[in-house]
Amino acid sequence: MSDVRSVLAVQATLGEGPVWVERDQALWFVDIKNHKVHRFDPATGDHKSYDAPGQVGWILPSDDSTFLAGLQQGVARFDPATGAFDVIATPEAAIPTNRLNDAAVDAQGRIWFGSMDDGEGAATGRLYRFDRGVVADTGLAPVTITNGPAISPDGRTLYHTDTLGRIIHRVPIQDDGSLGTPSVFATIDEADGWPDGAVCDAEGFVWTGLWGGWRARRYSPAGDIVAEVRLPAANVTKIAFGGADLRTAYATTARKGLDADALAGQPLAGNIFAFQVDVPGMPGNLASLG
Template sequence: MLFCSSHRTKRPILRARRCEWMEDIWRTAANCEVAAKPTINLVRLAGSSGQHEQGRWISVKINLNLILDAKASLGEGPHWDHETKQLYFVDIEGKAVHVFHTVSHAHELHRFEKRVSSVIPATDDSLIVTLDDGIYRYYPHSGELEAIAHIEADMPDNRFNDAKCDPAGRLWAGTMSIGHAKDQGSLYRLERCSEPVRVVTGVGCSNGLAWDESKGCMYYIDTLKLGVDRFRYHSGTAEISGRETVIEWPPAEGYPDGMTIDNEGMLWIAHWGGGKVSRFDPDTGKRLAEIEVPALYVTSCVFGGERLDELYITTARVVLSEDEHALYPHAGGVFMAKPGVRGTPSRRFVL
């Protein structure tokens, strides 16, 4: 149902253990030291770059910079806006939207009364945000919050999770059960400010999205299904069909969370509970590279920067134990690496 009313709101050795926050999800902790600007390994699998022997892994040293020590409880949903050179991301449990200018290092914080799970700039000066109960249009200069649509009012235990715009500027946003009940979530599509359309049902935890226009496909992660699915995608109508699993998630390496795609059509996927981001070839299902991150709960990533060659990585600290807080002092921060490939631009929501 649509609403047009508005209101204001004020602005690696790994060990496994059970995660109390997400039932039936296991987490891992790495024994390593963390520096403010650590040097890490980019590990490539044979066949991905032509500079190594068949079947061997090699390690290439690159820098991983902590660009914002945000201390986010549940940092998520990074979006790079090339026009303004700003990185947007949310702190879901902190009920906040962060805006970070990567040139001036100016940092804005917008607080909400409900959990906010995604933020995407629109083609005007507003932001599209998903809160617990619906999709909203937020005006950062005034603090005005305008409801576009309330979703799943009959399912109070559900909330929105990840969201992203496709190449045509349509919003795709998914839901999940707060109590992690199986198959209670859905994936929705919103074009301009029309009625949202439910496109996928039976979702456990709706997460990463990516599109490859050259192949006419959309990639989608339902975290609890432990893999990445591919759909045929029609850019003109936004219809999807032919769902198939193209990546089986590596065992004992956390859970698949947010993702992005580079200009070679490879997927970069965050490991929730695995302390890394991995690069996968969706045509073969094989992992090509991984970047270790000094935060146990890595949530998502996006390419940005002037040349789209900077990979921004969000992390969380909400479920860390006291010992793990000491081990990962910068968890909840935003990290940046240059992995040697370029990404594809994030899309604004077309009004």
């Protein structure tokens, strides 16, 4: 793996949800607290941002050439051509203190996404499945902050993160799209920070950002730590694999929670970073609108 470099000086308050969109060879990500969706073309350096109508936890490409986004209000269809967000599902309309947080698409076009207590105090975060317009609670036990999820290359395992519990769970995905019984995949020591967004590479190894940990970490399918990449920012939120060969890892970071002294020691916090990896990521899937 090569040295880490800052590739976009965006200084996000809470950069999250990076996803490589193959159809336009660009990295898309969000800044949750600043209500922004971002698009970055590494080949040209072109950077665009779009205003979201509230906190936006994730952005994923859909099969109709638009995107789906996870807003605090619910799941929305986002059209970059117009900048419009149209809410199409409100799974937590009765929990206004929650917001949506992190998501992944499987090979069937289903979105697996979580929610969390925006105040980070109540165990009201749940994991949902969006399947062609229909949202269902997966039935996993609620936690305060959900993260991930990540899907294994064979589509049979979901990795679900309980951030404040410092646990990444392994959960079987059944043939009918229901989830089996979770088991502990990895626990993170207090000194290493909190597990944030996760993603699988082509070998089925799991990468996770570590909030407060200054690094991204790679786990084997058995749950063993096999590699770490240090970054010049404490709050590493998630990585995405991009580029023509999917061997460039892009990392989102955050300035949230850092005081003036902390920011003075990490002036690049909130930027997008990149480093090269030996094992590529997997080609991205498109969310199915049905």
